[in-house]
Amino acid sequence: MSLPTILFWILAVISILSAIGVVVAKNPVHSVLLLIVTFFTITGFYILLNAQFLAVVHIIVYAGAIMVLFLFVIMLMNLNASGEPQKNNLVKFAGVVAGGLLLIVLVAALKKADTGMLIQGSTNIGLIQNLGKVLFKDFVLPFEVSSILFLSAMIGAIVIGKKD
Amino acid sequence: MPIQNYIWLSIALFSIGVIGVLIRRNAIVIFMCIELMLNAVNLLLVAFSKYHHDASAQIFVFFIMVVAAAEVSVGLAIIVMVYRHTKSVDVNILNRLKN
Known part of the structure; x- marks a missing residue:
């Protein structure tokens, strides 16, 4: 086996296991940290696929911005592990069967x-x-439209989050 | 390396995300599972971009990242407002939209 193939299998095992960990972790902070591990393995796949620019952007946008936002919101809410109510086992079993x-x-x-x-x-x-x-x-046109989308998302988040 | 390996990996990640949306009740964890599904699709697009030797798919991944960032900012603002009103992020409380 060549080196890229070995790297692919190692990264695949890590990403699948940490993705399962995101779903089953009781504490939301552990879910966030495992999701960051998954994102880093996906960055490894991008490098294996010769998408170097997307790999860098993926690290900056996901690990740098989105997951920090998630961590901030979780820490603002002060959720503890025992506070989250669980779905009953029948619904969980049905969800796993459907997936x-x-x-x-x-x-x-x-x-x-x-x-x-x-x-x-x-x-x-x-x-x-x-x-x-x-x-x-x-x-060019989708690029400009996406900037308008960002502006409206920014204004929308401020309007929704404002104290009324 | 056959491209089938990337297809199976993306399918597995996407299904794990679907299962997470179905079995969890914490709204924030549901959001993270949606991010997982978006990333599975991104990975498959990049794999096919290399397979067909075409750069357009990587631009599409770029736009999916833009949409994901906009979605997260608005969604987390909504979750914070829900928490402020109900003191909980349990999605089962939200089954009635009034009050």
């Missing part, structure tokens, strides 16, 4: 799909020069 059925359906649908091998070696489509050219030539 497992979704997994089985997706695997069965894609098992016979006609796919090939990923190109070995490095490509330069994930570099910032190439992505910037595509973003500002082909996707």
